[in-house]
Amino acid sequence: xxxxxxxxxxxxxxxxxxxxxxxxxxxxxxxxxxxxxxxxxxxxxxxxxxxxxxxxxxxxxxxxxxxxxxxxxxxxxxxxxxxxx
Amino acid sequence: xxxxxxxxxxxxxxxxxxxxxxxxxxxxxxxxxxxxxxxxxxxxxxxxxxxxxxxxxxxxxxxxxxxxxxxxxxxxxxxxxxxxxxxxxxxxxxxxxxxxxxxxxxxxxxxxxxxxxxxxxxxxxxxxxxxxxxxxxxxxxxxxxxxxxx
Numbered sequence: 001x002x003x004x005x006x007x008x009x010x011x012x013x014x015x016x017x018x019x020x021x022x023x024x025x026x027x028x029x030x031x032x033x034x035x036x037x038x039x040x041x042x043x044x045x046x047x048x049x050x051x052x053x054x055x056x057x058x059x060x061x062x063x064x065x066x067x068x069x070x071x072x073x074x075x076x077x078x079x080x081x082x083x084x085x
Numbered sequence: 086x087x088x089x090x091x092x093x094x095x096x097x098x099x100x101x102x103x104x105x106x107x108x109x110x111x112x113x114x115x116x117x118x119x120x121x122x123x124x125x126x127x128x129x130x131x132x133x134x135x136x137x138x139x140x141x142x143x144x145x146x147x148x149x150x151x152x153x154x155x156x157x158x159x160x161x162x163x164x165x166x167x168x169x170x171x172x173x174x175x176x177x178x179x180x181x182x183x184x185x186x187x188x189x190x191x192x193x194x195x196x197x198x199x200x201x202x203x204x205x206x207x208x209x210x211x212x213x214x215x216x217x218x219x220x221x222x223x224x225x226x227x228x229x230x231x232x233x234x235x
Binding site: 006008009010054058061062063077079080081082083084085 | 115131132133134136137140141162173174194197198199200201202203204205206215216217218
């Protein structure tokens with residue numbers, strides 16, 4: 001199953017890409033497990049998303065939590081805490 | 086969301102139109118400062134997440150309308166390149182009375198600052214850097230965490 005992942009602000013710069021398509025091996029998944037799979041790739045993913053990094057996540061453009069489910073076709077975004085206004 | 090500046094007077098005049106039910110208009114205007122955390126700011130770039138930004142702001146406004154007896158709300162947020170003195174954001178709330186309009190306006194700003202997907206990158210003499218989120222903004226939003234909070 002494939003999902004679209006978007007990166008914003010500092011995470012976009014750290015990842016070196018604004019978006020990618022990612023194949024999830026499992027049928028069901030949640031935000032925490034998706035992040036762990038991305039980190040397991042090492043390199044820029046581990047550096048940008050690894051432990052201690054302040055990362056916020058949205059699924060289909062709603063703010064998500066660690067246990068928010070992720071399924072095929074979803075749009076998931078990773079970004080730093082927001083600083084608008 | 087827009088890159089261009091906005092005219093506060095023209096926006097409010099157009100927004101209130103000729104509704105005689107409006108007895109109060111509360112507004113907030115956020116501006117670019119020339120100093121942030123002790124560093125001189127030459128300018129900033131505001132990035133956002135197209136699509137989610139609109140969805141998040143619509144949700145915040147709907148929440149405000151549920152909590153307070155207000156008539157309508159207007160939110161304009163700029164993106165792109167900004168410099169000190171520039172206007173960043175305008176929030177306008179109309180209501181029959183000032184109390185509800187003031188509270189709803191503050192609520193919208195507190196939630197916008199902690200939930201709407203905008204990010205500021207500042208240019209300073211030491212180079213460009215992403216602005217860090219402030220704990221004080223989280224605390225400001227926290228006081229509304231009870232859905233009944235007013």
